[in-house]
Amino acid sequence: MTGAGVRVGPAPGALPLLGHALPLGRRPLDFLASLPAHGDLVRIKLGPVPFHVLCDPDLVHQVLVDDRTYDKGGAIFDLVRTVAGNGLATCPHRDHRRQRRLLQPAFHRDRLPAYARVMSLEISAMLRSWTDGRSLDVLATMNELTASLATRTLFAAELDDATFGELRLCMHDVMTGMMRRMLLPWTVLNRLPTTGNRRFVRARRRLRQYVAQLTTDYRRAGVDHGDLLSILLAVRDDDGQGLTEAEIHDQVFTFYLGGSETTAPLLSWSLYLLGRHPAVRERLHEEVDAVLAGRIAEHDDIPRLGLTRRVIMETLRLYPPGWLFTRVTTRATELAGHRLPAGSIVVYSPHIVHHRADLFPDPERFDPDRWGEDAGRLARGVFTPFGSGARKCIGEVFALTEATLALASIVARWQLDPLPGAHTRLLPRLSSTPRSLPMTVRKRHPGAAERSVPAHGRTGSKPYDEQGQPLEEERWQTW
Incomplete structure (x- = not known):
């Protein structure tokens, strides 16, 4: 891409020593959404370190498809790699092609019905x-659901409770510790013998042992259990x-991380948005009543859940789970007519x-x-909740299947309304996650008997009072 017609410039408001760390930390999405007004490639600083932020879809596409020049790296990936x-999801370009080929069978469409x-x-x-009538923290509940789903799809062999x-x-516990290390990257603090x-x-040691x-x-069994671990052993x-x-351990944790950090916030935001837009929710009730008649959604139902799919897509647009990614240039290169030396950080x-008004x-x-x-004819780089190019998320269809089944099943049986105490301010995590989403759940009666589905999991919910305050503390709160 040439530099003709492409704007390159710095973001205003950098502070001495801190750069743009304060606005990014306080209101990260608002700060990021303000950057296109200052260019297509915008320079910001976090402390003394310069970052080059992509605000134009053509530049996004150029960087994502050239993963040899723009390799995964930077502070976020370096911290995630330590765990x-x-x-x-975290390996450098030199290892990615082999891993992708080996793992692709785990996400073949023929496997999806079993998942x-x-x-x-x-x-x-x-x-x-x-x-019925109880309040719960939807975010905590969806985290528990996706954690159960990730564990069951990784290890389908019968496990005792x-x-x-x-x-x-x-x-x-490993996820919680990793998040703390992202927020407190000072090595000495992470080595102190604190309880956390x-x-x-x-937990990390026990996980490796398990x-x-x-x-x-x-x-020893030599049996394909139809799960991800069976495929990891067979490839x-x-x-x-x-x-x-x-x-194998690294891939197990990668799959778990990707599943929980993608689908849980996606489902939480979807339910929150539906609660704030009753007209859309009413239309969705009509769809799931016609397709499901009160039962749990199954794989064969997905083609008939068109509005459910569109709700998920629009939620991904408004609140993409992965909100910030970094790449590091492996060689000197030119981007938008701007010279980048090797080792430059691109965001x-x-x-x-x-959130660009000229695109949406x-x-x-x-x-x-x-x-x-006509949504399928979007220009390259315009809609990238799962990335693009060779490093596009391998679990995209898996995640969308999970989200569709869960959202349709929930809406078919329950109506969720946000409590006045619902907080949508984001936590600085890997995904765009709110602090909590307390909502009231009310039973729906679509007029059909439930078809019994046996359960293996033990998925609970976090109760809230009518003011949106938690009634009890749970370890899931630290996610």
């Missing part, structure tokens, strides 16, 4: 635990080599482009109908 290792059956089981378990619960708790640090180290033991058990590269024990945020008219309005038949 997640060298998995598919969807597990999803329906867990969704059914969650919905049966809800009480104690092992299943311990696996989920280990995953949760000890819990993190213990994965190693399950791997041994799976290999071979062109030289006949499989994944090492360390690689892209789907939120920036998704009235961008702050929740309008699922903007995703009609």
Whole structure:
């Protein structure tokens, strides 16, 4: 791309020593959405370090498809790698092609019906635990649901309740510790023998032990359980080599991280937006009543859930789960006519482009109908909630299947309304996550008997009082 007609400039308001750290930390999405007014490639500073922010879809596309020049790296990926290792989502370009080829069978469309059956089981378990008229934190509840789904799709072999619960708790403690390290990147603090640090180290060790033991058990049994771990053990590269024990662990954690940090906020925001837009919700009730008649959604129902899909797409536009990503140039290059030396940090945020009024008219309005038949003809780089190019999220269809089944099933049986105490200010996490989303749940009666679906999971909910205050503390609150 040449520099003709492309604007390059600095963002105003940088403070001595801090740069733009304060506005980015206080109101990150508002700050990012303000940057296109200052250029297509905008320079910001975090402390003394310069960052080059992409505000133009053509530039976004150029960077994402050239992952050899713009490799994954920077502070975010470096911190995630300290915990997640060298998995598919965090590995550098030199390892990505091999990993992608090896892992692609795990997300083949032929596998989706089996995954969807597990999803329906867990969704059914969650919905049966809800009480009419009770208030719950939707974010915490969706986190529990996606954690159960991730664990069950990773390890489909029958696990006793104690092992299943311990696996989920280990995953949760590792995730919590990783988030703390992202917020407090000073190494000395992360080495102190605090309760949180000890819990993190213990959970990470236990998680490795569990994965190693399950791997041994799976290999001894020699059975394809139809889950992700079975595929990780079966894949071979062109030289006949499989994944090492360390690689299997890294992929397990990567899949868990991707599933929980993508689908939970997507579902939470979808339910919140529907609660704020009753006309859209009423139309969605009509769709799910016609398709599901009160039962749990299944894989074969997805083609008939068109409005459900459009609600999810519009939620992804307004609140893309991954809101900030970094790339590092591996060589000197030119971007938008601007010379970037090797080691330069390039930032892209789907939120920036998704909220440009010239690309999405009235961008702050929740309008699922903007995703009609012509939505597939969007220009490159305009809609990138799952990335683009060779490094586009391998689990995109998996995540959309999970979100569609969950949202349709929830709306078919329950009506959710935000409480006055609902807080939508974002936490600085990997995904665009609110602090909490307390909502009241009220039972719907679409006029059809529920079809029984057995449950394996134990998905609960976090209760809130009528003022939106939590009635009890739970460890999930630290997510």
